[in-house]
Amino acid sequence: MNAPREIAVLIVEDEPITAEAHAEYVRRSDGFAVAGVAHSGAEAITFLNPSPGAAPRSPECPIDLVLLDMNLPDLHGLDVLRRIRGAGVPADVIAITAVRDLAVVRGAMSAGIVQYLIKPFTYSAFSAKLVSYREYHRNLAGQGTSATQSEVDRALAALRPAVPAALPKGLSPDTLNSVSEILKNASDPLSASEVSAALTMSRITVRRYLEHLEAQRAVVRSPRYGSPGRPELEYSWRR
Structure with a gap:
């Protein structure tokens, strides 16, 4: 064919x-x-x-x-x-x-x-x-x-695909797209600190977007081991 x-x-x-x-x-x-x-x-x-x-x-x-x-x-x-x-x-x-x-x-x-x-x-x-x-x-x-x-x-x-659910108050569609693009193009999982550095945004703000994407099942969240103290969380785009 x-x-x-x-x-x-x-x-x-x-x-x-x-x-x-x-x-x-x-x-x-x-x-x-x-x-x-x-x-x-x-x-x-x-x-x-x-x-x-x-x-x-x-x-x-x-x-x-x-x-x-x-x-x-x-x-x-x-x-x-x-x-x-x-x-x-x-x-x-x-x-x-x-x-x-x-x-x-x-x-x-x-x-x-x-x-x-x-x-x-x-x-x-x-x-x-x-x-x-x-x-x-x-x-x-x-x-x-x-x-x-x-x-x-x-x-x-x-x-006419389904309209995505409204974003939680305080989240911007443009910033959400930027965070999503960073994860989609990353070869390895990224932490909130790494994403915030790439976008020159605060880690706390970026963390809110990452948690929203995880709740929407767009990303996978997992602990990153290898550093002293509490494991840092890392995020990867769900392929």
Whole structure:
């Protein structure tokens, strides 16, 4: 059985450094490939819907997914979205933007985006959106020309994963993500002191986040022996 084709992604972002960061995030995500980068709305529209006489892209590798910034130098992201929809381009769109205006969010949803990711964000937040989209895409990719109700429900559910429980008072989602990333990338278990040193935060504060992650069964807590006195606790991400 052949492996599924990688999901081809177009990144639409005017800031070159940010565009490259997003491209690197895509490359790190299993099942995705960067097909192109556009730094303006006009570039994105041309890439997705070449004008007559322009060199066509390979039909074997259409764009599956567009990562679209809303703040572009020539066009608003909503205008880009409406134009590519008007041209009949079937690519899915994830909005990646610092825009929090509810009117823009509603407009993007009405125009058919599949996800909305607000800057700034961590790689784990970005990855979670791509994983959800990948499941949605794969659930529908093999269904031929029709789908059953259960297949449609399963695909849509992939885009709307369960909302995590509210954090205890005093805990910040951004800090929780930072602590989580440290543990995910560590080759060995870390103590609260080691995590606090890496994040330049107090050990007591970091300990609260570690205990929360342990209560959520995201990390494994165990005693570290080998030093005088009471054993220090260490934490490792649950693989």
